[in-house]
Amino acid sequence: MKNIYKYIWVLSLVFCCITCGKNDIKISRTIDEVPVIFPDYKDVTVPYNIAPLNFSYMGKEACRLIVAGVDDEMQIEGKNGLFSFSGSAWKKLMERNKGGTIELVVAIQTGNEWGGYKSFFIHVAPEPIDAYLSYRLIPPGYEGWKEMGLYQRNLENYTQTAIYENKLTNGNCVNCHSYCNRNPDKMMFHARAEFGGTILIRDKVIEKLNTKTDSTMSALVYPYWHPSGDYIAFSVNKTKQSFFNHHPNRVEVYDLASDVVVYNVHTHQIAYSPLTKSNQAFETFPTFSPDGRSLYYCSAHAVDSMPQSYKKVKYSLLRIDFNPEDMTFGDKVDTLYNAPLHGKSVSFPRISPDGKFLAFTLHEFGNFSIWHKDADLYMVNLQTKQVYPLSEANSDDVDSYHSWSENSRWMVFSSRRTNGLYTRPFITYIDEKGKAHKPFLLPQENPLVYYKQLMFSYNIPELMVKKVEVSEHEIAKTLRYSKEINVTVK
Numbered sequence: 290m291k292n293i294y295k296y297i298w299v300l301s302l303v304f305c306c307i308t309c310g311k312n313d314i315k316i317s318r319t320i321d322e323v324p325v326i327f328p329d330y331k332d333v334t335v336p337y338n339i340a341p342l343n344f345s346y347m348g349k350e351a352c353r354l355i356v357a358g359v360d361d362e363m364q365i366e367g368k369n370g371l372f373s374f375s376g377s378a379w380k381k382l383m384e385r386n387k388g389g390t391i392e393l394v395v396a397i398q399t400g401n402e403w404g405g406y407k408s409f410f411i412h413v414a415p416e417p418i419d420a421y422l423s424y425r426l427i428p429p430g431y432e433g434w435k436e437m438g439l440y441q442r443n444l445e446n447y448t449q450t451a452i453y454e455n456k457l458t459n460g461n462c463v464n465c466h467s468y469c470n471r472n473p474d475k476m477m478f479h480a481r482a483e484f485g486g487t488i489l490i491r492d493k494v495i496e497k498l499n500t501k502t503d504s505t506m507s508a509l510v511y512p513y514w515h516p517s518g519d520y521i522a523f524s525v526n527k528t529k530q531s532f533f534n535h536h537p538n539r540v541e542v543y544d545l546a547s548d549v550v551v552y553n554v555h556t557h558q559i560a561y562s563p564l565t566k567s568n569q570a571f572e573t574f575p576t577f578s579p580d581g582r583s584l585y586y587c588s589a590h591a592v593d594s595m596p597q598s599y600k601k602v603k604y605s606l607l608r609i610d611f612n613p614e615d616m617t618f619g620d621k622v623d624t625l626y627n628a629p630l631h632g633k634s635v636s637f638p639r640i641s642p643d644g645k646f647l648a649f650t651l652h653e654f655g656n657f658s659i660w661h662k663d664a665d666l667y668m669v670n671l672q673t674k675q676v677y678p679l680s681e682a683n684s685d686d687v688d689s690y691h692s693w694s695e696n697s698r699w700m701v702f703s704s705r706r707t708n709g710l711y712t713r714p715f716i717t718y719i720d721e722k723g724k725a726h727k728p729f730l731l732p733q734e735n736p737l738v739y740y741k742q743l744m745f746s747y748n749i750p751e752l753m754v755k756k757v758e759v760s761e762h763e764i765a766k767t768l769r770y771s772k773e774i775n776v777t778v779k
Contacts, residue, residue, distance in 0.1 A: 313364050314353050316396055316405040324348070324395040324406040327737050328730040331409040334718040335729060336418035336699060337383040340446050341374035342411065342729065345737040350397035355405075357393075358386040371735055376446065388415040412726070414718055416698040418444055419471060421753040422714065422731070423452060425464060426745040429710055437745075439466050439478060441756055447734050452757045457765035458484040466749060467521070469514035470642075471695055473757040477512060477521065484768040489554065490759055491518070499773040502559065506546055509559075509776075513576045517613055521552045522575035522584060523559075529596065542657035543599050547573045549586045553616060558779040562618035564609060571602065573656055574636055577611070579644045584611045584618070585625070587635050587656060600654045603629040606638055606647075606669075616779065626669060626676055637690055640671070641697040646723045647671055648679070648700060650689050659689045659703065659712065659748075666691060666702060668723050679725035682717040692751045700725070701750045712746040 323331060325347040335342065345367075346352045352367035361382065365372045372395075374382075382391060390412050396405045422444055427437040438454035455463050462481040469475035477489045487498040487509060500509040500523075509523035526547040530540055548566040550559045565572050565584075568591065575586040587604040595602075606626040610619025628635045628651065636656045638649045647669040650658045658664040664687050666679040682688065684706035691702035700719055703712040707730070717728035731747075733739040 312366075314396060314398075314403045316355075316394075317402045318404045320397075320404045320406045322407060323409060326395070330411060330729055332412070332727055333729040334412040334414055334726040335383075335716075336416065336718075337387045337413050338417040338420075338445050339383070339716075340444060340732045341376060341379035342732050343371065343373045343734060343736060345370040345735075346372070346395055346397070348397060350399065352398070353396045353403070355394040355396060356382070356391060358382055358391045359389055361385060371737070373734070383413055386413045389413055414698065416696050418699045418716070419694045419752040419754050420444060421756050422701060422750055423466060423468075423473075423753055423757070424714065424750045425466065425748040427748050428744065429712075429746045434462070435460060437463060439463055441753065442731070443756070447732070450756070451761055453478070453761045453764050457761060458768050461485065464749075465510065465512055466751065467512040467514060468751060468753060469518045470516055471752055471754050473753055473755065475514065475518045476757065479508075479510075480768055486768060486773055488764055488767065490764075491554065493759055495759065495764060495767045495771075497767050497771045497773050498557070498776055500552075500559075500776045502776055502778050504778045505550065505559070506548065509550070509552065511574055515551075515577050515613065516579055516581045519554060519613065520577075520616065521554065522549065522577060522586075523552055524549055524573040524575060524586075526573060540657075540660050541596065541599055541655065542660075543595055543602065543655055544571050544573065545595055546591070547571045549573065549575045549584070551575075551584070551611070551616060552776065553779070556779075557774055557776050559776060560616045560618075560779040562609065564618065564620075564622050571604070573604070574638060576638050576640060578640055579642055581613050582611055584609050585638045585640070585647070587638065588622075589629075589634070589656075602655050603632075603634040604636065604656055605629060606635045606649060625674070639691055639693060641693050641719070642695055643697040645671060645697070646719070648691055648693070650691070651678075659687060661689075662686055662705075662709075664689050666700075666725070668725075670723055679717070682715070682725035682728050687712070688715075690749055694752050695754055699752070701752055702728075703747060703750055704728075707740065711740075711743070712748065713740065714747045714750040 326344050354365040354372040394408045396403045423441045439452040442449045461483045466478040489496045505525045507525045510526045511524040513522045527545040530542045549572040550561040552559045571589045588607045589602050589604040592598050608623045636650045636658045640647045651667045652658045652661040652664040665683040687705040714731045715728040718726040
């Protein structure tokens with residue numbers, strides 16, 4: 290019955306005036322095509338607590354937006370093509386249509402007449418998304434930078450604040466921010482070059498760590514927290530990079546060697562298994578299961594003659610038991626997905642908090658998928674072991690790093706689909722069957738202008754249940770003046 294009413298409503302737009310305001314327009318003709326808009330919010334699924342999805346009509350004509358929900362209608366006048374929702378009107382629209390659909394018609398003026406494009410829909414999911422998103426903003430360069438920082442965005446509005454900016458420590462590199470269970474009360478990130486060290490924050494207590502030991506090839510690199518908050522899994526890597534003059538993948542980052550270890554935040558010790566620290570394999574990108582008793586990671590057969598043989602490095606998805614009671618490992622490794630059998634390579638495994646699905650990035654070779662144009666998001670059903678692409682979320686360009694929401698219904702991921710150069714955060718709804726729905730670009734007040742002018746890439750988008758409250762100046766003071774805590778091997 291609801292669909293019948295919506296059909297009648299759309300027909301009425303062609304001949305009738307929508308009487309919700311004295312300046313409302315009358316549509317006298319239909320345009321048999323969909324409008325070109327940016328961002329492409331047509332038929333996306335969104336959380337009801339997301340910030341308003343403002344967008345621009347890309348034509349030059351005077352334009353209006355007509356919006357209809359289950360029991361309300363409104364019209365918005367386009368200003369230089371931009372349709373901007375008020376915060377209160379958007380919130381009311383989302384609340385009233387939670388679990389339903391809103392319908393939108395873009396109308397344009399030709400002479401004295403208004404023509405209406407084909408309508409499109411925004412689906413409003415009944416599940417919320419985590420309140421905050423954090424990320425690093427970094428120029429899309431390779432070795433040099435002048436400024437970068439870690440930032441957090443309130444997803445219910447457009448407010449962005451700094452977690453840490455490198456101008457506080459002479460422009461050093463800050464990277465690899467990570468949180469325990471998406472809660473920044475327990476978090477860490479690395480600082481490299483001047484004032485280098487690993488920052489570990491637990492309940493507002495800040496520590497600076499020296500994580501290089503005589504038994505490991507490097508300082509600790511790619512992190513993932515144990516759900517208990519007692520441990521962090523890391524890779525250690527000897528990493529190099531090469532550049533291409535005439536190749537769609539502009540840069541290739543590769544390992545000469547790598548291992549996986551686990552760090553105890555209380556004792557400042559690391560432990561490992563011979564199965565995760567082998568000269569015959571490159572191990573990287575660890576992640577714990579939600580119950581804390583499995584450690585997943587990527588592993589490739591070690592390859593000599595790098596970088597000449599970089600295309601031969603292909604990573605599989607592995608799992609080993611982990612005992613949090615005594616920080617020990619199992620005596621065998623399971624292969625969850627043998628990517629080389631399919632001529633592919635795996636990176637960034639991430640398990641949904643409900644433990645049902647594991648998402649990863651799949652690409653032709655190596656592990657630096659953020660510059661691989663063939664990189665796509667894939668999913669493993671951990672009950673049936675079925676592996677399949679997240680087709681609705683993927684694009685023709687890079688789709689790579691990803692992070693789950695606390696309720697396992699949302700995933701944010703980085704993509705270069707907008708222009709092939711800058712990574713931007715997209716959010717996709719993951720339904721109970723593990724299927725992705727059409728993703729939407731992170732909302733902004735004026736997204737066309739914002740993303741056109743932003744000369745930074747979003748790196749490592751991570752959802753958070755609350756904002757970081759530790760002062761960046763306290764972090765800078767720790768990096769500059771505090772004595773390092775030396776990490777040792779158990």
